Amino acid sequence: MTATIPDADRPAVTPAFQQVSLARKTKNGVATVLVWLAFLIAVIPLVWVLWTVVESGITRIPYTNWWTEDFSLVLSDEVGGGVLHAIVGTLLQGLVCAIIAVPLGLLVAIYLVEYGRRTRLAKVTTFMVDILSGVPSIVAALFIYALWVTTLGLPRNGFSVSLALVLLMVPVVVRSSEEMLRIVPDDLREASYALGVPKWKTIVKIVLPTALSGIITGIMMALARVMGETAPLLVLVGYSSFVHWDMFQGEMASLPLLINNERATNSMTEGSVGFERIWGAALTLVLIIALINLAATLIGRLVAPKKK
Known part of the structure; x- marks a missing residue:
């Protein structure tokens, strides 16, 4: 029979994790x-x-005509006009780029995580994605120019710009989507398989909804990144001072291209028309990207799995 020591008589010992x-x-x-x-x-x-x-x-942003007019009726050195034509071009080129790049990048990410683990094709694909993520934007623009204009004989237009942006957006979408898919617990997949659910349906019904919040955020960040590129615009499309909706014919403006055009044609002295237009367009681009990121955050919260 062992004797027990009352708690009051026990010596005070500092826990080990507090002995720093x-x-x-x-x-x-x-x-x-x-x-x-x-x-x-x-x-x-x-x-x-x-x-x-x-x-x-900020000097040009508060005026209504900055958002509702273009430069078609304004001379280069006159005060007035707006960036509607550049906003339309930027959004159209980004939208077409996203329509092509998002499904392609998401399918590649699904293959790498769900089907191609430790396979030779997956290793080659991962290597090519890494290479593509390091390609400068001017190289992507020159590649599309060589393929689209020189080889196929097609005109320089907004769609060719979107193709160049696809090369820059796909690796970002692949990497962000791949990371989001990897953090989905394997327990969810195994529970679905145990119930007899096919692999493709498990991916569609279980894996993708669980990772959708992070995937959307990554896609929006990739889109915001390519919308600020200038090199593909300089190589693949000319500047237009009016709103142009046709992606396959004619010149098309965008905010980065407007900034470059104003820098080349107007004085850059502080307070001049060119100075205000350049900085106004830069602030407009920042606001658009900020709105895209805010929308991505809100959408991500709405589609995120609800915790009970």
Whole structure:
């Protein structure tokens, strides 16, 4: 028979996880300071850029005609007009790019995660996606120019720009979708298989809805990234000062192309017409991308699995 010691007579012992040495506390404090310092170093240039864009471009944004008119009836050095033609071109090119790139990138991601694990084709596909993600935008534009214009003899137009943007958007969609699919617990897949559900239906009904929130966010971020590209526009389409809806015929404006055109044709002195248009177009592009990211966040929250 063993004697028990009352709790009041037991010696007070500090739990092991609370016995942190001074050296470990020092290292933790230094690491915390370094992380915050790195954060501030990254944030300061971002805030500086945003402040410069807002301060320089806010002069044209509040006017209604900036959003509802184009430059078709305005001379290059006259005050007036708006960027409706550039907004339409930017959104059309981005929409056509997304229509092509999103299904392609999502199907590749599904294959890599669900069907092609450890296969030779999956390794080759992953390698090619990595290569494509590092291709500069000017190289993608020159490739489409060589294929679309030189080889096929088709005209430079907005659709060719969208094809070049597809090459830049697909690897981003593949990588973001692949990561979202990988974090879906295998327990959900195994439970579905145990109930006799086919693999394709498990992917459609279980895996994709679970990862849909992150997939949408990744797609919107990829779209926002390609909408700011300039090189494909300079190579594959000419600038138009009026609203043009046909993606297959004629020139088409966009916000990056408008900025480049105004820089080349107007004075860049502070307070001039060209200066205000350039910074106004830059701020407009920032606002559009911010709205796209906000929409992605809201849609992601709506389609996210509900926690009970």
